[in-house]
Amino acid sequence: MDGFIRFMEKHFVPIASRIGAQRHLVAIRDGFVSIMPLVLAGSFAVLLNNTLLQWIPGLGELSGINGNIWWGTFAIMTLLVVFSIGYNLAKGYQSDGLAAGLIAVGAFISVTPQAHGEAGWGYIHWGYLNATGLFTGILVALIATEIFVKLMKKNIVIKMPENVPPAVGRAFAAVIPGVIVLYVFGILGYLITKLGGNSLYDLIFNLIQKPLQGFSQGLASAMIAAMLINLFWFFGLHGANIMDPIMNALYLPALEANASAIQQGLAAPNVVTRVFFDAYIHLGGSGATLALILAIYIAAKKRREYREVAKLSTPAGIFQINEPVMFGLPIVLNPILFIPFILTPGILTLIAYTATAIGLVPPTYVAMPWITPVGIGGFLATGGSIAGGILALVNFAAAVLIYLPFVVLADRQVKDKEKQGNV
Known part of the structure; x- marks a missing residue:
């Protein structure tokens, strides 16, 4: 046992420590933690709709209220996570977290299909925004924020005079990096569609997320x-x-x-x-x-x-x-x-x-x-x-x-x- 512990201390612990402090993993972790109040609110709404409002006669009419709460939490979970991860990753780089989070959301919407089924142009189905879109959202948030932060650090920004209020200065500084990020993802979404793919979401879901989720439901993987x-x-x-x-x-x-x-x-x-x-x-x-x-x-x-x-x-x-x-x-x-x-x-x-x-x-x-x-x-x-x-x-x-x-x-x-x- 002593030999095993010495081996693990020498080879396992240093690697695990680096993993635990890795900037992107920390941003993902903190991103999920930040939206936990919304997740709990959505869960509470679903719980009420399927317990008290079912058990007590006359209260079923109130289920629409909880449905609205579910719509504002679980149904758009990926959108919330995208902003939160972008914000936390940029803050980890000592960059503008608010701008990074907003730009990450814009980048995510840029690669999300604008029509679903019989709906016309300009409609986003909630299925792209709920938890099934998390893999796509996480990847987009990380990549978009990385590009944004690197452009900011290279000083590819619009500089305003010193007497301009700080909030205005930060907003203008984010203009060029933000435009570049959005065009990167806008072009990516366009190319995927033109090359025969439906969307980045479908590509990631079918190639990565679906196999991983199937594996994760196995007993061995859970253990x-x-x-x-x-x-x-x-x-x-x-x-x-x-x-x-x-x-x-x-x-x-x-x-x-x-x-x-x-x-x-x-x-x-x-x-x-x-x-x-x-x-x-x-x-x-x-x-x-x-x-x-x-x-x-x-x-x-x-x-x-x-x-x-x-x-x-x-x-x-x-x-x-x-x-x-x-x-x-x-x-x-x-x-x-x-x-x-x-x-x-x-x-x-x-x-x-x-x-x-x-x-x-x-x-x-x-x-x-x-x-x-x-x-x-x-x-x-x-x-x-x-x-x-x-x-x-x-x-x-x-x-x-x-x-x-x-x-x-x-x-x-x-x-x-x-x-x-x-x-």
Whole structure:
């Protein structure tokens, strides 16, 4: 185990650290975080339409209000993400974030088809703007912002006199870079159409996004994603932050597709969504560490430091915050806890995936705050299903059972040392 840890510290940790600090991945992560209030609002609207407004007679007429909220959140999610990523990436370069975000949106619209089906010219179907367009939106936002920032740094700008208000000066400075960016994407969209393609969206969706989303719905890929987060954490790297761009790009469209299907009275098409992990896997934080805390209460007799850390970490753990136990025990670089910490998310994913796939539990389709306590999260994510809450509690019990033998092993180490001290 020591040799493995030394190898990973030497070869894995430096690479993972660079990935976690990579400018574009940070911009994507922060871009999704910025729109989270809108995602939660849209999810709440879908939840209300399919629970209280269905259950209480006479309230069904209010469903149009929630439909409007869904229309202003989930239905245009990609448009929001494009602006947010452009803004955050430009700020990372110490450039004009507002201009970059607006230009990224313009570039995205430039490559989006202006007609859909029988509609005439000038109509954009919402299917291009919701979560299914995220891959296209992310790529356009990153490329458009990169071009914009490079032109700004090369000083290809209109300079205004010093007495001009700063806001006006910034707006004029962005004119030439903005025009160039928009023409780049306008020409790109034109060429794709002329060469026989429908749009950049269709090209990316068919060649990249669709195969990746199909792969991401597999049990093996979901287990690997959950376990990889913990592998980063084991070496002291924030696994959730590092993996967030990938998790959001793959599993947020699945969540939106489920919510959209439920909204239309159809069956949810996806087993694994973004909130699937928060509801059933990250119970108390990455690695289901609230279960580790309970295992410590049950089995740690000699490890007084474990019990003290568990007491201090419990309030935070209830609300899915696990840094106190992660660095307090610590779990980071702890060879005894390595095996359960890595295996637990994989096993919990297997249980939750199987229960959802065979129909014991409804698919997740409602985004809820990641701090939602164990059980409540499963209940909310499945639209108020008791089965979802029970599944989360079953997974929590399974996690406790996985951690227990290793907590006992850590406790026996202290006993062995005491016996050796008495000899």
